[in-house]
Amino acid sequence: MNRALPEMSHCLNGPGKCTDMTVLERQRARVRWQQSYLGGSDFGGVFLETSQADQVGNFQDLVVGGSSCSVLDDVGTHSVKPDPGLENGWLELGRLELPNMGFGSGGSMNGSPTGLEMNSSISKTSSCPPTEAQSAPEAKDKVSVPAEKMSSAAGRDSSKKRKADKMQNTKVFAEDDAKYKRSKACAEEGESKITTEQARIKNNTSTPTTNNRETSADSSKENSKASEVQKPDYIHVRARRGQATDSHSLAERVRREKISERMKYLQDLVPGCNKITGKAGMLDEIINYVQSLQRQVEFLSMKLAAVNPRLDFNIDDLFAKEFNPVQQVAACCGFEMGLNSPDMALRRTLSTPVSLPEPYLDASCFTQLQPPPTWDADLQNLLNLEFHQERSISFPYQPFTGSIEASNLKMEI
């Protein structure tokens, strides 16, 4: 692109007087100029159509060919210069495009051209859709001034740009890549594709949305992957082959994937969910699990209230007094978890009750401490229970809950 700069400025200076020329003259000048400049390029054939009837067609060719030229960096010739006549007509357009060009979906194609560069890359602009909304109407106004056919061609192009605006406004740039690919394919395949595209473009100037669909259809036909532009706020989505590429479906797919990911986490968390695949079934299990956990909390708090008449949970305090507090809490939790080495937990818990009897002898609640073996057995049961799945643990509690809840009801009444 930088290489093209001096050439561009040169050719800019050249036809500075062209504003007075008629369209025809401009066309002829263009052809001559093209032939002189683009002798050896691959796209020479593209631009050699000189029939006046095909003015617009030529224009399109130039535009598309230019775009493809700009797209393909491999093709060394960045020498697709806009023809002088066209250029003047487009100069204004170019200047308008200027501030809006920036990066774009084809961000790789152009940097942020400034001033002169913009004019040089006018032909490239057609393939670079991201123009802001303002530019399009302005461009259209100014372009409609010079000549009918030019204006119609320009109108078509600006409709393409307007399309581009809409595309930019949506979060997915599928169409850009589709165009990219399309123009690339055009360049490779030659005229036939271009003419077919012209036909398509001519037919579909009415609604930009249909164009969008068309391009998305194109993209799916050409098996292109759409990728998102590097914009900070947007989510990067890649459309898979053969799938719709409009923004809504892509966003929905992202959402669905997120949800399914979270459901997988839930599957790990909720026991017994491994065999169930459907959303509804899993939600069912989750609901049951949450309900059972909540009921357990209710029941346990009731039990604790019943067991401790004075709400003094002095166990931990006592533990803290006797042992190292950190160790104690850890021991308590090791005991609670029961998932770590069972022996360790058992040993720890066995050690603690030894100290218990002394402080509790003072308490009024109880007199004797049970001998360790029974404590041992109970503890072991508890720990064993905890080793298994939650479900098995919840079962022994269900009869409890039933009875306790019944008693609750009685008390409340």
Next chain:
Amino acid sequence: MRSPSSLKQEFLKRWMRGLQRCTSSKKDMNVLERKKVIKLSADLAIASARNGTTSWSRALIANASRDNDNRILAERILGPESDILIKRVSTSVGTVSCNRKIRSKKILKRSCNSVRRVRKGTHLPQKVLAKSIAKRLVQKRTQILKRLVPGGEFMDELSLIEETLDYIAYLRAQVDVMRCIASATELINHD
């Protein structure tokens, strides 16, 4: 995700602290009161452990401080940090109530539309029918889940599932800790 043991430790610590703060004032409480206190302190303990990062914890605290008589208790349990926490919760709850109106309207509209659709669609292909049935089932269940998870009524599906994950982890920790303490005290008491 935090490790379960650290979660339990945290919960236990806060719970005990809250209970101590609570019992220091009142001397005699009947069973129900005690139960309420225990449960409340447990809820607030874990909710404060989350520090208002999750929506359900905020909703829990908000619910707790809604009733006046609970509020004093809650504040006492939460201790010195209660002011900050409650402020944070109230700010978030304010937005929730705004969303509530919007979302309730949306829900109304949606339900009306779905009713209309059901009446119109008579001869649908089997696939579509099955899909719609499945959809409705899922919707029903998400409604139930929304009611279960505190503060879940005004969330979209994605965040609802996240909140549920967190809430389940919390409930599990709570149940384990309470069960162990209950069994320990029981055993000690019966000795």
